[in-house]
Every structure is written in C-alpha cells, then in structure tokens.
Amino acid sequence: MKEGFIEVTGGKVWYVIHNQQATGIPLLVLHGGPGSSSYSLQGLKDLAINRPVILYDQLGCGKSDRPEDDSLWTLDRFVEEVGLVRKALELNEVHILGHSWGTTLAAAYYFSEPEGIGSIIFSSPCLSAPLWEEDQKKNLTLLPKEIQETIKRSEANGTTDSSAFQKAIEVFNDHFVCRLKPYPEHLKQGKHFRNPHVYQIMWGPSEFTVQGNLKSFDCTERLAEISIPTLYTCGRFDEATPASTEYFSRKTPNASFHIFEKSAHMAYIEEPEQYRQVMNRFLSQIDH
Template sequence: MTTIKEGFIEVTGGKVWYQKHESEKNTTPVIVLHGGPGSSHYSLQGLKVLSENRTVILYDQLGCGNSDRPSDKSLWNLERFVEELEQIKEALSLEEFHILGHSWGTTLAAAYYLKKPDGVKSIIFSSPCLSAPLWAEDQEENRKLLPVEVQQTLKKCEENGTTDSEEYKEATKIFNQHFVCRLDPIPEFLKKGQQYRNPEVYNTMWGPSEFHVTGNLKDFDCTSELKNIQVPTLYTCGRYDEATPKSTEYFSSLTPNGKFHVFEKSAHMPYIEETNEFLQVVNKFLLEVGENH
C-alpha cells in the first residue's frame, strides 16, 4: 500500500507543489526532477509506481505545473533551482535520497550534487544534458537527418528571428517526432500536459526550441566535474534521443561509478515510449545500489 501526501513548500520566489507516494518499505526515497526548464512532473507521473519499493517524491519546480508562477524573470536561473531543491530536502526532512533527473532535470541533479553532495545516495541521469555546448552540437547533427525543407525552414526562421512563427513551430514538431517522442500518434495524455508548462522559464533559460540554445544555460558544462561524482550513477537514453547515445555514454565514462543503458525503441521519453523497460531498469539499479552505506 502506498499513501499519498501532497502540499506546498515555501521556496525562494514562491511556493512549490509536491506529491509524496509513501512506501511501506523502509528504503531510501527517490526524488524526481522533471525536464524543461519550465515543464512539470506531469509526463513523469507514471514513475509513482516505483513506490512499490520506496517512497517517490514528485514536485513541480517553481514557475510551472501546480506551483506558483511568479512574473520575476530573475528567478529563472540554475542557482535558484539548486537552492529550491535544498529547501525541499529540508522541508521533507530527507536525510538520504536518490535523485532521478530527466533532461534539464539532469542538469539540476548534477549542479545540486556537485554543490551539496550530502545525503545523495545515487543519481539516475535520464536523457542527460550535462553540457549545453555539446547538446547544441549534437542537435546540429540531428537536424541534418531531417527532410531538407524542414532544415531550411528552421535555419531561415532562426536567422530572421521569427522563431515564434507557425512555420517554425511546424518544423519543430517534425524534429520532435524524430528525437523527442516517436509514438505516433502522440498520446492524448501528453497533449494535456502542455497546459502545465511555462514557456517563459524555458525561453529565459534555454531558448526558442530544443536545438536552438540562446538562454542563460547556453554555456553550462559540467563534464570536467563528472569525475567528482562519488555515488553510483546510471546514465540512460533512447536510441533516437536528442540526448544522443554517444554523448550519454561519454558522460558515463567520465564518472567513476557510471553505468550506461540505451532504450532501443525510444527517443527522449523512454519512460513513456518503453515504460515497462524503463521502470525495470530504474528499479533494478535502485535495488542494486540498495541500502549500502
């Protein structure tokens, strides 16, 4: 049996919403860091079934989902999100915990651990973005795999500053079908998640699209520090992921206790594209990491 508790936690800039799926087992909890920046826990809510083995904590970062949406743009920076995670840890009295970060959530997981490693027992980097420059390079390569007219539209809109036009959005959709979620049609469930996003957070920190990085994260790169991660780590990605298998494997090779797994039928959302295998791989890793101190 799992008991569900939810509520709000006061953090720098406002209140964030969290949901705790409490397991009866006395094992180390896992906290899930969603992507974006500015998406929400919505697409990752299926991970609550991990609570068969341990307590699972989901939360919406400030600015999106069920959390407050302040209009102060100065809040949208990596340091504040690291501070927010620390405030959540304190509020929920988490002495020890595993972190599962997805996409931008891996940026946050790495930045948090490298600043505040105490209590973190392991990290799962799901479709990692640990170097924005390398990510941008990878997307240049990925774009070359798209139909020529789509490539031309993207380039033209970026050069003309018309990245908010319909044609750019349509061309981006085609990129997403290749490298973000390959399910066709896109599940209705995912479409509903759009309303929980905050494009302002995304644009401020990242840019107009997954592959055109112009925001304040554009120079983020922690590859030189991955050797300092002393806890077990699991790096996963999809075979067709925008977080490419090549880069993901490279990151894992730099981490002393790094493991690497590719989901063969997925792009950037293996937790939805290959749910059962994703849950199996994550569960197995967390059980192996176990309660060793």
C-alpha cells in the same frame, strides 16, 4: 499519496509523495524543461514499490506558483530550491532521478550538496549546453531538407513563433522526443502545465541555439568528482544522443549506461515497463 506545497524563494512549489510509508531510501525526481513540470513523469509513481517516490513542480510551472520576477529563473536558484524541498520533506538520505534539464539540476545540486545522496540517475542527460546544441544541429541533418531550411530560416529571421517553425519542430519532435504514434493524448492535455517563458529565459527560443543563461553550462570535467553509483540512460533516437550519454558515463567513475532501443527522449513513456525495470534494478542493487 500525499501532496502539498513548500515555501521556496519566490513562491510555493507543489509536491506529491507516493507510498510515503515505505522504508526504502526515497527517490526524488527532477523534471525536465526548464518550465515543463512533472506532469509527464507521473508514471514514475510505479517505482514506489519499496520506497517513497517524490515528484514536484519546479517554481514557475505545473501546479506551483508562477511569479513574474525573471530574476528567479537561474540555475543557482533552482539548485537552492532542490535543497529546500529536500529539507522540508526531511530527505536526509535520497536517490535522485533527473530527466533532461533535470539532470543539469541534479548535477549542479550534487556538486553543491553531495551529503546524503545515495545515487543519481541521469535520464536523457543534458550536462553540457554546448554539446547539446552541437548534437541537435547533427540531429537536424537527419531530417528532410525543407524541415532543416525552415528551422534555420526561422532562427535567422527571429520567427520561431511562426506556424511554419512550429510544424517543423513537430517533425523534429516525432523523431527525437517521442516516437509514439499517435502522440499520447494525455501529454497533449498537460500542455497547460508548461511555462515557455522560463524555457525562453534559461535556454532560448529553440533547442538548436542556446541563447539563455544556461548557454555556458558544462559540467563535463567535473563528472569525475561524482563518487556515488550513477546510471546514465537515453533512447536510441534521443536528443540526448547515445554517443554523448556514453561519453558522460565514461567520465564518471562509478557509472553504468543503458540505451532504450525503441525510444527517443521520453523512454519512461515510450518503453514504460523496460524503463521501470532498469530503474528498479539499479536502485535495488544499491539498497542491498
């Protein structure tokens, strides 16, 4: 394992490489958020069997610098950051795995710098902010009425920092983010790696109404331009709904699609063995 820091616009980002000496095409992992860090994805080091696996914390979260310049929190700067990480680590050929917001970033990066990317894995994809918002409003209707009313009232009154809203969000998360009970202790311990401020600027105060600068992001009609092998995955109970994930896969010429039947948004933690098998099978088929 090798770790270090890379200079990017606005500061330094922390990275770790697992199995650096392996000869297979490296896998670069783009974490979710924005502002959530790679902490919860560390189990993906188990994919480093025949290839190096690289994780890094995007600027503003995790072990990376946390500058206070709000002009840094844009999709374009994060796309530039991926390129700088790739250049610094000499990833001339690379597979990319994005999770959640990381799929937004993976798609935007591919459309700007496709050369040398062997494949993309869109894990629980967010490729259209308007569609994501629409899906969360539908998901909300599956919850108890009092939970729905608390969330709607808090958003309308601007009280999304209230304890009532936070408790309602916990119920939502138990259904659509991570269904493991009890909630994994190590995930609770990694909470300090998050930076809610970045999320607030780019997305907004909650999942249900996009108010940040990603509000109009929608690359659905560009998915036909992705000419490399592409894998779409989601959980059966995912925020990134099976219907929307399959819709994205149908828009992509050389795509396959997989549902993790016992998972919500964190299949890599909820069904880790199955997740590794699906990822390894896809990557191995490309390498061979």
